[in-house]
Amino acid sequence: MEPPSSRPSDAGGGAIEIVVTDPAWHRLIPNAxxxxxxxxxxxxxxxxxxxASDRVLRGLNGRHRGRNKPTNVLTYAQPAPEVILALGVVRAEAAAQGRxxxxxxxxxxxxGALHLGGAEHDHPGQARRMEMAEARILHRIGVPNPWKHR
Structure with missing residues (x-):
């Protein structure tokens, strides 16, 4: 089991720190x-x-986006780059999508990383470009294309 915060790594992009605030992530995905x-x-x-937990994402989503519900992922560029994920939402979406x-x-x-890099999906063209970038990156690490119909 990983400690709540693991060492930064600078393999690939830059230094990555992983913080696990909800230990249930280890039960859902042991190698998260x-x-x-x-x-x-x-x-x-x-x-x-x-x-994190859905409760944490619900609070952040309400405070920063005016939406009183958890969301799958939130990204913050300031004060330091951060991607925050909600356990329950991720679990439910994966089940609903058969993934x-x-x-x-x-x-x-x-x-989330693409959002930190400036990518958006507010318009169809932006969304398509972002989906294509996601699919390319995921392919490189052996993860099936989430946008391909089964």
């Missing part, structure tokens, strides 16, 4: 830290990835 590190590095991310939770976690880490 390794998956996060691999996905973040493949996406060229430097910063912190926090594996392995580990693959969905990798996808959302890449998604």
């Amino acid at each position: 830290g390794a998956i996060v590190r691999r996905a973040a590095c493949a996406a060229g991310m430097a910063g912190t990835v926090v594996l 392995r939770p580990a693959d969905h976690l990798a996808h959302l880490v890449v998604h």
